[in-house]
Amino acid sequence: MAFTLSIHPWVFVGKFNESWSGDFIEQEHLSPEEEAALSEADRNALHERRNSFPQLPLVNFTSQYGLGCFEGVKAFPQKDGSLKVFRPEENSARMSRSMAGLGMPGVDEELCTKAILGTAGRNAELGFTVKYNPQWEKDSFQSAGSIYIRPFSWSEPGIGINLSKNPWLVVINTEVSAYFAGENYNAVTTDMIRSNHKGTGWIKCDANYVISCLAKNQAIEGGFMEAIFLDAVEQKYIEEGSSCNFFCLKKDGTLVTPELGDTILPGITRKSLIELASDQGVKVEERKLSLEEVLDDGAECFVTGTAAGLTPITSLTHKGKEISFGKGTPGELSQSLLNELKGIQYGVLEDRFGWMVPVIS
Numbered sequence: 001m002a003f004t005l006s007i008h009p010w011v012f013v014g015k016f017n018e019s020w021s022g023d024f025i026e027q028e029h030l031s032p033e034e035e036a037a038l039s040e041a042d043r044n045a046l047h048e049r050r051n052s053f054p055q056l057p058l059v060n061f062t063s064q065y066g067l068g069c070f071e072g073v074k075a076f077p078q079k080d081g082s083l084k085v086f087r088p089e090e091n092s093a094r095m096s097r098s099m100a101g102l103g104m105p106g107v108d109e110e111l112c113t114k115a116i117l118g119t120a121g122r123n124a125e126l127g128f129t130v131k132y133n134p135q136w137e138k139d140s141f142q143s144a145g146s147i148y149i150r151p152f153s154w155s156e157p158g159i160g161i162n163l164s165k166n167p168w169l170v171v172i173n174t175e176v177s178a179y180f181a182g183e184n185y186n187a188v189t190t191d192m193i194r195s196n197h198k199g200t201g202w203i204k205c206d207a208n209y210v211i212s213c214l215a216k217n218q219a220i221e222g223g224f225m226e227a228i229f230l231d232a233v234e235q236k237y238i239e240e241g242s243s244c245n246f247f248c249l250k251k252d253g254t255l256v257t258p259e260l261g262d263t264i265l266p267g268i269t270r271k272s273l274i275e276l277a278s279d280q281g282v283k284v285e286e287r288k289l290s291l292e293e294v295l296d297d298g299a300e301c302f303v304t305g306t307a308a309g310l311t312p313i314t315s316l317t318h319k320g321k322e323i324s325f326g327k328g329t330p331g332e333l334s335q336s337l338l339n340e341l342k343g344i345q346y347g348v349l350e351d352r353f354g355w356m357v358p359v360i361s
């Protein structure tokens with residue numbers, strides 16, 4: 001649905017051997033128009049060949065034991081026709097921390113940022129990009145497209161229980177549309193445990209996504225948009241969504257988001273939203289947020305992430321009981337923060353925090 005896996009031709013493959021180095025690689029391709037004109041079978045075969053990296057070993061610590069981590073970054077087509085990436089240095093810094101957290105050498109942040117900006121720039125030059133569409137302004141960019149950039153680590157060959165000492169960094173691009181397709185904005189709590197203290201909850205790692213995928217699938221099968229995780233110890237405090245951070249505007253006008261610790265992923269969109277809301281004069285608190293407080297006293301809720309952007313949550317169901325927030329439609333603050341975030345990302349509002357970085361070729 002939202003993710004179409006047609007990897008764009010330019011990829012980046014780097015590796016750690018005493019130090020980090022790597023190259024941009026142009027995978028097999030035709031022009032975007034020629035590829036569109038192919039039969040579906042031929043196009044799929046071409047895309048499968050593009051998703052093939054013969055230099056990467058199949059059996060290794062990532063494929064066998066989940067010792068891998070990744071990032072999600074977006075390049076946004078700008079109103080002025082250029083292409084810019086949202087806070088790529090933040091993603092490179094987190095990628096490096098995640099790798100170190102998994103016991104492997106952290107990626108060279110400058111190299112990672114160059115790979116992020118350089119793959120998007122090179123692909124755009126070949127025409128593999130998304131063009132700005134003024135129609136997007138009509139729904140606050142909820143239906144807008146962008147380029148999804150996925151850096152990830154991949155370990156050297158191995159099968160014994162061990163850490164990766166000489167990982168690869170791979171960066172691929174693909175096209176995305178809205179992540180939450182907007183059928184509904186209803187969320188449901190899950191009693192599955194995504195992360196616990198002394199674990200890997202703070203790391204953007206492959207292994208954490210096992211539970212996220214299962215819980216999200218359960219939520220969707222139940223007719224909900226998203227699953228909300230509670231803390232592992234008491235099942236009392238809200239932690240986050242399956243791949244996004246959680247915010248609740250209290251009826252007294254305070255915006256609360258669960259404080260970071262070792263069980264919550266430090267989202268870059270979360271951090272940006274805290275800055276945007278504070279800048280609008282909203283009082284923002286990072287602290288423990290109980291489920292009870294949200295159900296009793298929540299006026300608006302939303303989740304944030306690179307894929308989710310800012311997505312309103314209009315109701316939360318816990319143990320079969322549904323509570324709607326406000327009028328059961330996206331609230332005023334959610335809407336105004338969404339307009340601001342997307343406005344900055346798509347270049348219709350001034351980039352007053354210096355978040356947007358042009359792609360390079």
Ligand SMILES: *Cc1c(COP(=O)(O)O)cnc(C)c1O
Pocket residue numbers: 072204240241242243244245265266267268269270304305306307
């Ligand atoms: C990636 C991710 C987020 C969102 O982080 P962003 O930097 O805003 O994209 C939130 N929670 C989890 C578990 C994640 O993996």
